[in-house]
Amino acid sequence: MADTLARFTSLVVSACATILLLAIVVFIARESWPVWSSFGLKIITGTDWSPLASPPQLGLGTMVLSTLWVALGAMFIAAPLGFSGAVFLAEFAPAWLAGVIRPVLNILTGIPSVVYGFVGATVLVKWFEVSFDMASGESLFCASLVLTVMVLPYIVTTSEAAIRSIPAEYRQAALALGASRPYVALRVLLPLAKKGLLGALILGFGRAAGETMAVLMLAGNTLHLPTSWFSKGEPLSALIALELGTSEAGSPHYQALFAAGLVLLIILFIINLILTVIRKDYGRVVRKN
Amino acid sequence: MISRSFWDRFLLATFWSAGLAILLVLTGIIGYLLLRGGSSLTVEFLTTAPRGLPLGTSGGVLPAIKGTLLLVLIAVLAAAVPGLITAIYLSEYGESSKFTTLVNITIQCMAGIPSIVTGLFGYAFFVVYLGFGFSLLAGGLSLGIMIFPVIVLTARDALLAVNEQYRLAGAALGVSRWYMLHRVIIPQAAPAILSGILLAMGYAAGATAPIMVTAAVISAGMSGGLMEPVMALPYHLYILFSQHISMEKAYGTALLLVLLLLFLNITALLLKGRQGKGGY
Numbered sequence: 001m002a003d004t005l006a007r008f009t010s011l012v013v014s015a016c017a018t019i020l021l022l023a024i025v026v027f028i029a030r031e032s033w034p035v036w037s038s039f040g041l042k043i044i045t046g047t048d049w050s051p052l053a054s055p056p057q058l059g060l061g062t063m064v065l066s067t068l069w070v071a072l073g074a075m076f077i078a079a080p081l082g083f084s085g086a087v088f089l090a091e092f093a094p095a096w097l098a099g100v101i102r103p104v105l106n107i108l109t110g111i112p113s114v115v116y117g118f119v120g121a122t123v124l125v126k127w128f129e130v131s132f133d134m135a136s137g138e139s140l141f142c143a144s145l146v147l148t149v150m151v152l153p154y155i156v157t158t159s160e161a162a163i164r165s166i167p168a169e170y171r172q173a174a175l176a177l178g179a180s181r182p183y184v185a186l187r188v189l190l191p192l193a194k195k196g197l198l199g200a201l202i203l204g205f206g207r208a209a210g211e212t213m214a215v216l217m218l219a220g221n222t223l224h225l226p227t228s229w230f231s232k233g234e235p236l237s238a239l240i241a242l243e244l245g246t247s248e249a250g251s252p253h254y255q256a257l258f259a260a261g262l263v264l265l266i267i268l269f270i271i272n273l274i275l276t277v278i279r280k281d282y283g284r285v286v287r288k289n
Numbered sequence: 290m291i292s293r294s295f296w297d298r299f300l301l302a303t304f305w306s307a308g309l310a311i312l313l314v315l316t317g318i319i320g321y322l323l324l325r326g327g328s329s330l331t332v333e334f335l336t337t338a339p340r341g342l343p344l345g346t347s348g349g350v351l352p353a354i355k356g357t358l359l360l361v362l363i364a365v366l367a368a369a370v371p372g373l374i375t376a377i378y379l380s381e382y383g384e385s386s387k388f389t390t391l392v393n394i395t396i397q398c399m400a401g402i403p404s405i406v407t408g409l410f411g412y413a414f415f416v417v418y419l420g421f422g423f424s425l426l427a428g429g430l431s432l433g434i435m436i437f438p439v440i441v442l443t444a445r446d447a448l449l450a451v452n453e454q455y456r457l458a459g460a461a462l463g464v465s466r467w468y469m470l471h472r473v474i475i476p477q478a479a480p481a482i483l484s485g486i487l488l489a490m491g492y493a494a495g496a497t498a499p500i501m502v503t504a505a506v507i508s509a510g511m512s513g514g515l516m517e518p519v520m521a522l523p524y525h526l527y528i529l530f531s532q533h534i535s536m537e538k539a540y541g542t543a544l545l546l547v548l549l550l551l552f553l554n555i556t557a558l559l560l561k562g563r564q565g566k567g568g569y
Contacts, residue, residue: 006470007466013374014378017399020399088307107315112546122530152311240502241502264403265402269398272397
């Protein structure tokens with residue numbers, strides 16, 4: 001009796017959880033619907049953002065570009081660093097050092113993004129201002145650098161797991177042929193783990209693209225189309241955080257901010273979907289014995 | 290031609306420096322905050338409300354501490370029970386049906402929703418649609434939605450990590466699933482489940498984006514009413530910095546926030562380490 005009840009309750013609650021996710025997506029889509037139906041895809045491709053003008057200009061192109069630029073930039077720096085760190089942990093680190101670094105990675109993921117943003121703004125931005133004599137040091141590059149630090153733990157942990165899952169035979173065979181250990185790591189292990197490494201990068205990209213506080217404090221928040229890594233920009237998440245409070249509920253401005261949220265959600269769902277497909281042959285749930 | 294041994298050394302040096310860089314980043318961040326914020330983290334800072342003009346230039350952060358604790362409390366109250374039940378379903382009852390796969394994927398997707406989008410939903414649904422206004426309740430529930438997938442995933446993994454022998458022994462003795470679950474499996478997994486909840490609490494305490502659009506304001510009284518806006522530590526830090534109110538207080542607030550999260554996360558790590566004492 002208790003068993004049936006438990007099974008039933010847990011089924012209902014899980015169903016509600018699934019519906020909640022659906023509700024979030026539907027709600028955000030519904031709130032933004034009027035601007036999609038009147039502007040269409042011009043919302044994504046347009047680069048003019050003056051929501052209070054009449055008629056309002058609601059192009060999110062600048063912000064979409066900033067989001068992608070910041071996140072891809074972070075991946076560009078984080079990939080070599082993260083993969084090297086993962087190889088180090090899996091192959092070269094003495095046990096005691098690995099035993100220190102792993103909890104450190106864990107703790108790094110726990111530091112809130114506003115603190116990363118704050119430290120980045122007081123250290124990096126200051127440094128850029130002083131050493132390059134810039135009026136204000138914020139840029140997409142600064143934001144990418146801080147995002148790199150933020151996503152590094154995820155990339156290192158996931159990549160290390162991928163490298164460790166390579167059967168020992170490959171390592172032994174390569175070493176038996178007289179290859180040195182660094183050579184084996186670079187030419188045998190990394191290529192064999194490439195699926196897992198790609199998964200790690202995608203995971204990191206998703207984290208970076210959805211991040212708000214760090215980019216809000218570091219990217220400079222101007223509405224010009226970014227032309228280089230060192231120009232300022234305003235990613236989608238920063239736009240929402242800055243303008244939601246001042247937008248009137250139900251106005252085109254408000255609806256356009258929900259459109260921005262929807263675009264961000266779609267970018268991240270696509271990423272998650274790719275990740276799920278890649279991970280499929282790892283097995284989703286593994287019972288440990 | 291560059292010799293092979295040079296390459297080996299070069300690669301080895303790269304791998305080592307990447308590993309050490311990770312250590313350096315953490316010690317760098319914490320050391321920097323301790324150095325700059327240590328002096329402003331006084332008893333007075335912890336026990337008084339912000340004062341001065343503009344507000345925050347002197348005084349402390351007591352209302353922000355209280356606000357953060359309340360927000361986290363509401364988030365955990367709202368998310369823990371449904372989270373645990375979903376985890377139990379996924380690990381114990383859901384065998385490998387299509388529906389389980391769907392729930393698994395949904396939870397993964399939810400974990401991938403950026404916190405600002407959760408905030409956006411919270412604003413539209415709780416603040417505007419349900420008419421809660423900018424309030425503790427709206428912020429706490431938004432944070433609850435945000436930490437829900439974290440609780441489900443950590444609890445699910447904790448339950449799955451319980452030794453399979455117990456399940457087999459239970460089945461062999463003809464004990465019902467529910468009895469097995471609440472007498473053997475949940476007690477075994479309890480430390481790891483609790484660790485996941487602590488992690489989720491830390492995640493909620495540090496999150497700024499969802500509360501800045503649903504609950505947090507620059508200044509609020511100490512009343513702590515459910516329908517009142519609140520101050521919160523991460524938002525306070527953001528305001529102190531972005532409005533150039535007081536860098537000294539901002540360093541202090543950042544240090545306090547990091548120390549709070551270090552405490553939560555290290556406790557969570559230690560708890561997790563306790564799992565699996567049951568032997569085989």
